[in-house]
Amino acid sequence: MIWLLDDTWIVITGALCAVACALPGCFMVLRKMSMMGDAISHAVLPGLAIGYLVAESRDALPMLLGAALVGVLTALFTQWVGQFGNVDRGAAMGIVFTTLFALGLVLIERAADHENIDLDPSCVLYGALEMAPLDLMTLGAWEIPRAALWLAVVLLLNLLIILLLYKEFNLSSFDPSLASTLGINATFMHYLLMSMVAVTTVASFEAVGSIIVIAMLIVPGATAYLLTQRLWVMLLLSALFGILASALGHVVAITVPTWFGFDSTSSSGMMATIAGLLFLLVWLFNPREGVWVPRRVNKTES
Amino acid sequence: MRFFFLSLLLSMSSLSLFAADQPYKAVATVGMVADIVRAVAGEHAEVENLIGEGIDPHLYKPTRNDVVALQKADIIFYNGLMLEGKMGDVLVRVARRGKPVYAVTELLLEQGGYVMSDEEDHHDPHVWMDVQGWMKAVAVVRDALVEFDAEHAADYKQNAESYLKRLTDLDAYAKKVMATIPEGQRVLVTAHDAFGYLGRAYGLEVKGIQGLSTESEAGLKDIENLVRFLVKNKIPSVFVETSVSDKNVRALVEGAKAQGHPLKIGGELFSDAMGEAGSYEGTYIGMIDHNVTTIALALGGEAPKTGFQGKLSGETHGH
Numbered sequence: 273m274i275w276l277l278d279d280t281w282i283v284i285t286g287a288l289c290a291v292a293c294a295l296p297g298c299f300m301v302l303r304k305m306s307m308m309g310d311a312i313s314h315a316v317l318p319g320l321a322i323g324y325l326v327a328e329s330r331d332a333l334p335m336l337l338g339a340a341l342v343g344v345l346t347a348l349f350t351q352w353v354g355q356f357g358n359v360d361r362g363a364a365m366g367i368v369f370t371t372l373f374a375l376g377l378v379l380i381e382r383a384a385d386h387e388n389i390d391l392d393p394s395c396v397l398y399g400a401l402e403m404a405p406l407d408l409m410t411l412g413a414w415e416i417p418r419a420a421l422w423l424a425v426v427l428l429l430n431l432l433i434i435l436l437l438y439k440e441f442n443l444s445s446f447d448p449s450l451a452s453t454l455g456i457n458a459t460f461m462h463y464l465l466m467s468m469v470a471v472t473t474v475a476s477f478e479a480v481g482s483i484i485v486i487a488m489l490i491v492p493g494a495t496a497y498l499l500t501q502r503l504w505v506m507l508l509l510s511a512l513f514g515i516l517a518s519a520l521g522h523v524v525a526i527t528v529p530t531w532f533g534f535d536s537t538s539s540s541g542m543m544a545t546i547a548g549l550l551f552l553l554v555w556l557f558n559p560r561e562g563v564w565v566p567r568r569v570n571k572t573e574s
Numbered sequence: 575m576r577f578f579f580l581s582l583l584l585s586m587s588s589l590s591l592f593a594a595d596q597p598y599k600a601v602a603t604v605g606m607v608a609d610i611v612r613a614v615a616g617e618h619a620e621v622e623n624l625i626g627e628g629i630d631p632h633l634y635k636p637t638r639n640d641v642v643a644l645q646k647a648d649i650i651f652y653n654g655l656m657l658e659g660k661m662g663d664v665l666v667r668v669a670r671r672g673k674p675v676y677a678v679t680e681l682l683l684e685q686g687g688y689v690m691s692d693e694e695d696h697h698d699p700h701v702w703m704d705v706q707g708w709m710k711a712v713a714v715v716r717d718a719l720v721e722f723d724a725e726h727a728a729d730y731k732q733n734a735e736s737y738l739k740r741l742t743d744l745d746a747y748a749k750k751v752m753a754t755i756p757e758g759q760r761v762l763v764t765a766h767d768a769f770g771y772l773g774r775a776y777g778l779e780v781k782g783i784q785g786l787s788t789e790s791e792a793g794l795k796d797i798e799n800l801v802r803f804l805v806k807n808k809i810p811s812v813f814v815e816t817s818v819s820d821k822n823v824r825a826l827v828e829g830a831k832a833q834g835h836p837l838k839i840g841g842e843l844f845s846d847a848m849g850e851a852g853s854y855e856g857t858y859i860g861m862i863d864h865n866v867t868t869i870a871l872a873l874g875g876e877a878p879k880t881g882f883q884g885k886l887s888g889e890t891h892g893h
Contacts (some may be wrong), residue, residue: 278641332663400635403664406644408671418667481635526638536639 278405283522285404285420286543289480290514292427293488295434296468298503298510301493302445305361308347308466309489311369312473313482315346317376325379332478340474346372347466401480401540419479426475430468434507437461442503480540487544488514495551498558517547598723601647603658603665604631605848606702607678609858610715611651613737618726619719622647627850630817631658644668649722651715654680655689655699657846676718678711685710690770700768700845704775705745705862709738744859747882748866752776755875762869763800763812765823768845776866783822797822801829804837811840811872817847840872854885 293309300306316339323338346368354364404417411421434441443451444461451458469489476485496509521543526536556563600619602608608623615621624640625631631653636644644650644665652658652665654677662677669675679701683689688710690698701707716734720727752760760778762769767782781800804812804826812827814820823839830837843865849855855864863881870877880886 276642276645278645279638282638282641399660402636402638402641403661406641407664407667522638536637538635539638 279522279526281405281417281420282401282539283519285417285423285480286401286484286518286522286539287515288420288423288427289476289484290488290492290518290543291511292423292430292472293476293485294492294510294514295430295507296465296472297489298493298496298506299441299445299465300469300489301497305365306490306494307362307365308469309473309486311350311365312343312346312470313477313486315369315372316342316474316477317373318342318379321376321379336474336478340471342372343470343474344467347463347470351462351466398477398481399479401484402538404480422475422479426472430472433464433468445503483544484540487547491547491551492517495554498554499560513547513550517550518543521546598648599646600649600651601643603652603661604846605856606708606858606861607651607653610712610737614712614715614730614733615719616729616733618723618729625847627847627856628816629847631846633659634661636661647673650675651718652677653699654678655683655697657699674718674722676714678714681714682710690774698770701771702858703769704771705741705748706775707771708858709741712738712741740859744862744882748776748862751866751870751875751877752778754877755870755873758807759809759873761807761809763804763809763826764843764845765815765818765820766845768815772865783826797825797829801826801833804830805833805835808835809837810874811838813840813843813869813872815843815845817845838872841868843868854887860885
């Protein structure tokens with residue numbers, strides 16, 4: 273294996289994306305809304321189409337704005353459907369994102385038929401992590417990938433919001449009723465979180481593609497949750513798992529296939545796979561609840 | 575991996591043979607463009623082709639090795655006009671940073687008069703389907719290489735000349751066999767709209783089930799309309815593509831059968847990717863030879879089964 277500067281950038285960009293997603297992802301895991309990222313990845317389709325129809329061009333910015341807007345709307349609608357439709361959050365997400373996705377298909381069909389344009393999200397919205405080192409920006413004396421810079425900004429924003437409202441997030445995630453009695457507006461916290469997830473998701477889709485984003489919103493947080501019930505430890509651990517999955521994922525992607533005579537495989541795909549494997553390892557061997565670890569006394573049968 | 579060995583082999587042989595005149599590295603996205611660069615650059619460049627056989631360039635996701643190849647490239651060629659999706663955007667930014675990057679069909683668009691566009695300013699990227707169009711692309715590559723490496727300008731001009739001669743013969747063959755298709759049956763129905771240039775050049779009406787993009791889903795009504803059209807005009811065959819799912823085309827066949835019209839799948843065409851590297855169909859000439867021969871035979875025309883150079887194997891090796 274030859275390690276190049278490009279590899280360093282791919283790992284750094286992947287890790288930035290992983291941490292930016294893992295932090296809000298922890299709260300999604302706690303609120304049993306982990307599939308939000310996946311839902312948003314489908315729901316952005318009408319946003320792209322509307323962005324295109326309004327701006328009448330295939331520039332990335334209007335479509336990105338449209339996608340982010342629809343991302344936030346997905347969160348809003350999910351909340352409403354769940355609240356007023358008397359269905360659980362999983363079903364509410366399912367209803368909202370399939371409806372939005374279908375609307376997007378209809379709009380795109382129109383664009384494709386009548387204006388002969390190509391508007392697939394995989395073509396106009398989803399970037400590729402591996403492309404990051406080709407797309408450099410000059411920042412002072414440094415040349416850094418645009419995607420890395422972009423994700424660093426998203427990460428900092430997420431970190432800032434979480435640090436500023438740490439107490440509120442903590443209480444409203446673990447004990448919403450106590451949070452309400454203490455005067456914390458749980459609904460506001462919920463919408464804030466959902467908006468964070470929507471913006472993070474769409475921004476990361478544009479920078480590094482969809483699979484790694486969806487995985488990193490869920491898996492590192494879920495892995496960390498197996499090990500702790502303290503919020504700050506969970507946030508920290510999820511960030512660590514995200515970074516570990518990125519570094520290991522890229523190394524595996526560029527080495528293991530060559531042992532069998534194949535070309536390097538997709539780094540973002542392998543990062544997501546490694547994140548899943550880390551979850552499996554922690555699930556099997558973690559000292560608290562691990563499957564293959566002697567149980568503590570409090571698990572006695574009744 | 576095959577490319578890796580190939581380029582290793584190439585670099586080894588060229589190292590020993592041209593030690594004094596080390597070849598530069600040229601990278602091309604799709605095989606059709608790589609083929610031109612190989613033919614025109616000849617011994618002066620080591621050419622790497624990123625998007626291989628059977629792969630849809632609209633949806634191609636580069637791997638780390640592709641990115642390394644692009645970083646190390648001295649000169650980059652791609653088709654352009656959104657054929658390579660997001661990758662095209664990134665290549666534009668690579669070009670802004672000073673590396674010589676050429677979007678072959680976009681340069682054709684600048685010359686004006688050839689590229690098919692609609693009133694909304696959307697352009698059809700599948701220029702290689704018309705051999706005369708691709709001959710213009712050869713000229714674009716030749717000029718790019720002359721600009722990049724003026725020292726060997728004479729070689730590039732000579733190589734381009736002989737490649738263009740072969741393409742002229744190919745074009746004449748295509749014209750000849752397409753003209754043998756009976757008048758009422760000159761209709762080409764395929765999975766997506768990749769054959770507009772072929773239709774314009776060789777006098778076929780072209781209908782794609784999907785639009786230009788390979789991912790927009792074909793509506794039921796579109797399928798129904800097409801079936802009605804095929805039955806009414808007694809078109810004998812429709813075609814599948816190596817790099818696009820054949821699901822919708824099979825729906826057409828089923829639909830026509832239900833109405834008592836024995837519609838056949840006329841064969842597999844190469845649209846956005848060439849055949850297996852190393853085979854005849856894995857070259858631009860072989861790809862077009864395969865396409866026009868298959869189309870002519872399936873629509874009731876006459877053509878030698880082995881194509882214009884007697885090299886066709888009759889297999890597509892597609893997916």
